[in-house]
Amino acid sequence: MLKNKRPFIISIILLSILMIAWGLSYVVASGPIIQDEAFEEAIRAEIDYEIGEIRPDQLTQIEHLQIRDANITNIDGIEHFTSLTSLDLRDNQIQDISSLSELDSLTDLNLRGNRLNNIEALAALSNLEELNLRENAIQDISSLENLTELADVNLRYNNITNLEPLQDLNNLRDRLYLEGNPITDFSPVIDYYGEINETDIDPEEYSENQDLAPVFSHPGGFYEENVELELTSPEEEGTIFYTLDGSVPDPVDNADQTYEYSGKIFIDENNDEEPTLSMIPTNFIDDRRGWNKPGTPQDQGTVVRAVIVDENDNVSSVTTQTYFVNIQSSLPVFSLSTDAENFFDDEMGIYVPGIHHEDSDWTGNYYQRGREWERPIHVEYYESNGNLAFSQDAGVRIHGGFSRRFAQKTLRLYSRSDYGESRFSYQFFEDKEMDDFNRILLRNSGNDWGMTMFRDAAMQRLIGHLDLDHQSAQPSLVFLNGEFWGIHNIRDRLDKHFLETHHGADRDHFTILDGEGTISDGLETGVEDYAELIDYVQDNDLSHEEHYEYVQNNMDIENYTQYYATQIYNANSDWPHNNISFWRYENLNNEAVTTDELDGRWRWFLYDVDRSLGYEDYDHNTIEMTTSSVNPGRDEEWPNVLLRSLLENEDYKHKFINEMADHLNTTFNTDRVIQTIDEMEAMIEPEVERHIHRWGIPESVADWEEEVEIMREFAVNRPNIVRQHLSENFEVDGTANVEINFDSDQGRIQINSIDLREGTPGVTDPENWSGEYFTGIPITLTVTPNEGYTFTGWGDEIDSDSETIEITLEDDITLEPQFN
Known part of the structure; x- marks a missing residue:
């Protein structure tokens, strides 16, 4: 019996020994092959492997890898990507690239925007053809001297002084970028420099102008x-x-x-x-x-x-x-x-x-x-x-x-x-594809300082899609001589430089006026012309079409109405007796007008709206403030003259009321406003405690959160309050709900200024949309059939097959546009 069990017992012992050895080898192993969390996360996404330890065999067949702007500091483990021919690690925080030395199959390497000062590891990459080392801190490029396959090299903005390692690179003829380095001697490359297809400097001129800074x-x-x-x-x-x-x-x-x-x-x-x-x-x-x-x-x-x-x-x-x-x-x-x-x-x-x-x-x-x-x-x-x-x-x-x-x-x-x-x-701002600024503001949030620190920025983000010149925003931190100086909002400044870059015309051909018509920049003739416009609206009844048309020819009515709709919604009590500025293009050379903005009519800037979104109580009657005969801000008539005169015209009054209704239904839709508040709160929330520690205001993070909550309360309550004020001021009976249901594959619907389609701010479900409008005020609806469809009617409640209709509401209505 014992004799027969002996092989079994030996097998058990051997198996145990193997298990112990495997366990010991696992314990003493160096751990995960990827050390950097950001690097690991990016690799997991690359190989679609969410859970479990990454193994070398999962990496060996990858030939192309791009991981930009991922905050990677350590690339240990990259050596397991043994088949890599193309590697892009641009805009990370990498200082040590020694592990790249084993990737001898690489032909294309991008390390732009890291923190490299030692590139010795590149000496082993003999197959490299394209190399981008722009924006690092590299001084010594001797590692490149034997990389004879190099054809394209970008070395911009480093600390390179010696180009001798490039002297014998016979294939370096596609591109060589050297700008931003303290180079004074180009002799090592001068013999073939003219043969390179793409270069960025004139060596002789560059040498003469090069400042030998530390x-x-x-x-x-x-x-x-x-x-x-x-x-x-x-x-x-x-x-x-x-x-x-x-x-x-x-x-x-x-x-x-x-x-x-x-x-x-x-x-x-x-x-x-x-x-x-x-x-x-x-x-x-x-x-x-x-x-x-x-x-x-x-x-x-x-x-x-x-x-x-x-x-x-x-x-x-x-x-x-x-x-x-x-x-x-x-x-x-x-x-x-x-x-x-x-x-x-x-x-x-x-x-x-x-x-x-x-x-x-x-x-x-x-x-x-x-x-x-x-x-x-x-x-x-x-x-x-x-x-x-x-x-x-x-x-x-x-x-x-x-x-x-x-x-x-x-x-x-x-x-x-x-x-x-x-x-x-x-490009400071995500919502503005522009990288050309003469002036930049680092704003303390104005009257909102010590409160939410983003009221003005939130308000201007909400109207970014409108035909209004406004200021974009990006929160930032500022350090002054190394000392923490708190949260500041990056803003572009509204001035003639802004007008030049945003509207594409000579900055000296714009006139900007403030307040009652005081010149801020430009020509005195602008002051005279604006004064004549105000005199005209005071001396003439704008209910007559010829007088209203004169005003239309001198100011952009659409721009002005959007501007007032915005200021009235946000309950801005520091306006229009203050913080009001407008501009026009002078067209001094009588060139052909390329855009509506350059047609010489007055348009309005939106700025300094820090007293908005709950700075004043949500029931602030801004309609009354801006339509009374005397504006209470300064106990003067001039701030309200233009709007009061325009409202004498029945068509404009309807336009104004409908414009307010359109924006309350979309631009200032409660859910949209709260979403914007939430997003901007989340952007600065991690830095608020540090800001308070610096300035002592607000008193606590809890106080700051209470201020932000006031903004949300405003977003919830303000639309109905504005509707109430409009009804009272213009003696409208009330409101009715318009519901529109249609198939967007068959056509498009527009109600007043609102295009009911995906992408329109405040329109979340264009096919099943509803909005609140004022009874007794005509609204306009237009349908545009898509190609292959014919519009046949508006549904049971409207007996019409006209593509554009005007209706005056008495009660709620449901429209179901039909197509064949």
């Missing part, structure tokens, strides 16, 4: 570990000087803050040091908007600014980089650097009250305007993923009216050729 071993940005920063000079002669307080290095005039570079600069998180600028009072108001001493510790970055002074005392341009160690941001970040006295000096500082002279009418430094009160500043802009978007010198002024007196102020940034760059060439 080279930084690490680009500015966000780091999880301390940075050991090295500064080098492209030439042996010359001494590097640097500062750490945001001021311009100057060993003579700024000797106390200027250091001679002699070795590595060690940069840590810097948050245990008490901030200095944040402790300077920026107003002396006693109420809740007065300056509060910030809580400590505060997040602080480190600004390094450096110059080279040569043996003849010639000074290079300033290189500026800001380093954020162990600082996180869910929003884009502006790092602003300047001599502190530009903001805080009692005599010249633009951010402080300054010295009060009892015998003068001085109102404070921050109330001063004009070029005299513009100060130089360096601007770095980091995207929410930490990538540097741009870095340039600019000018800065305080912006705004009443809100200048608040502790945190709005900054107006100026791009001007005097500073180097004449534009901020970046």
Whole structure:
């Protein structure tokens, strides 16, 4: 019996040993082959593998991999992609690429927008044909000297000075981009440079204009570990000087803050040091908007600014980089650097009250305007993923009216050729495909400061689809000389530069008026013409068609009506006696008009709507305020003259009432407004506590949430209140519901100004739509059959087969357009 069991017992023992060995090997294994969570998530999406440990055999057959803008810092594990021929890791946070050295099948590699300064691993990639290393911190490209298959290389915006490694690359003839590097010697590539199909600089001209500024071993940005920063000079002669307080290095005039570079600069998180600028009072108001001493510790970055002074005392341009160690941001970040006295000096500082002279009418430094009160500043802009978007010198002024007196102020940034760059060439706003800005505002949210900090931005987002010139918005964080300065909304400024870029005409051919018709910019003839228009509407009865037509020829009625519908809905109590601005194109050269906006009629800007969406109670009677004979804002007639005169015309009155109804049904539909509020609340919510810690207002996150809830209450209650006010003011009996049911595959329906189709803001289900309109006021409906269909009628309640009908409501109605 025992003899027969022996093989079985031996098998059990061997199996146990194998299981133990397997278990031990699993325990001592190095763990997952992908270390970086963001990298792992992207790879899982690539191989469609949600759960379970990623195995090498799942990666070996992949030939093409693109993972952009994923916040990847560590690419360990990439070596298992042994079949890769194309790899795109653009716009991540990668510093170490040593694991790429095993991917010898790569022919196309894109590492643009990372943090590389060591590319030795590329020396092993002998099959590379296309290589993009743009926007890193690379100095040494010797690893490329034997990559003889290279045909296309992009090295823009690094710290490269020596091109010798490219000298013998006989296939480098498709493209070579070198702009943005401190190169003065092009001799290694000059013999074949003219044979390259695509280049970006003239070597001779570039060499002459190249400024030998200091080279930084690490680009500015966000780091999880301390940075050991090295500064080098492209030439042996010359001494590097640097500062750490945001001021311009100057060993003579700024000797106390200027250091001679002699070795590595060690940069840590810097948050245990008490901030200095944040402790300077920026107003002396006693109420809740007065300056509060910030809580400590505060997040602080480190600004390094450096110059080279040569043996003849010639000074290079300033290189500026800001380093954020162990600082996180869910929003884009502006790092602003300047001599502190530009903001805080009692005599010249633009951010402080300054010295009060009892015998003068001085109102404070921050109330001063004009070029005299513009100060130089360096601007770095980091995207929410930490990538540097741009870095340039600019000018800065305080912006705004009443809100200048608040502790945190709005900054107006100026791009001007005097500073180097004449534009901020970046697309700041998702809703605006434009990357050309002369002016940018970093707004404190105006009268909404210390409340929600996005009322104005939300209101303007809601009307972004209308024919109104408005300001887009993007929340951001600002650091001033490394110190946290809180949430600011990026806004474009409404001025002649805005009109030029948005409407495509010479900025000097626009006239902008404010208030009662005061010139802001442009020609005095515009003041005279607008005054004549107002005189005309006061002297003539616009119920007569010829007088109404005259007004139509001089102002864009559609634009004006949308503008008033917006302001009335949002209950803006700081208007129209204030914050009203309008413009026209002068067409000085009598060229052919290319767009309606350039037809010479007056149009209105929408701006400063921070007193909206619940700033006033939702039952604020804005209709009465804007149609009374005297506007209560200033106890004057002029703010209401134009609207009151237009409403004398019966057709316009119906248009105005229907325009209000259309927007209450769509643009300001409660669900749409609440969705917008929710989205914008979510954007800044992660940063609100840090903002409060800095400025002491609102008092708590809970208080901020209560303010946001007031906006939602406004969204729920405001539409019916406006309908009630319209009914009372225009003596309308009430409202009725219009329901429209149709098949959108067969045709399209329009009710007044609303196109019932997918994509129309506020229209969620175009085939089963309902809206509220005013009884006794004619509404217009139009049907457009799709190709292959014929319209046959509006359904049982309307006996008509006309494609356009006008109906006057008495009760609720259901329309069911029919097609054959």
